Each structure stands twice: as structure tokens, then as C-alpha cells.
Amino acid sequence: MKFINYIEKVSGVDILGLLSLLVFFLFFIGMLVWVFKTKKKDFNEVSRIPLDNDNLPTQQ
Secondary structure, eight states, X not given: OOHHHHHXXXXXXXXXXXXXXXXXXXXHHHHHHHHHHSOHHHHHHHHTGGGOGGXXXXXX
16 A cells, blocks of 8 residues: 555645645745845854864864
8 A cells, every 4th residue: 555545544634735835935935034134244254164263172
């Protein structure tokens, strides 16, 4: 028996697909809003972290 046969027997399964799509859509819209509201200066500071030598651990 295929997995789809088990899924079809679950009541309310049709709304789960729509609900998951809505959650992911809202997440990506939220991320887009955050990206466009964040200042470019903040992104530049964060992008320099791997190149910053001040944060290197000291060797003993």
C-alpha cells in the first residue's frame, strides 16, 4: 500500500498543505522585510567579522 493511501484517510489533511504554505510564505515575507529595513552599515560590519583579527584566540 502506498503512503498516499494512508494520508488520504487522515481527516483534515487537505488544510495541512495550505497551512504549511502559509507559514513558509509568512516567514519569507518577514525575512524580506527584515533585509530591506536593515541598514547597509550593519551588513558591512557583520560581513567583516571573518576578516577581523581582533577576535582571534591567543596561542599560549
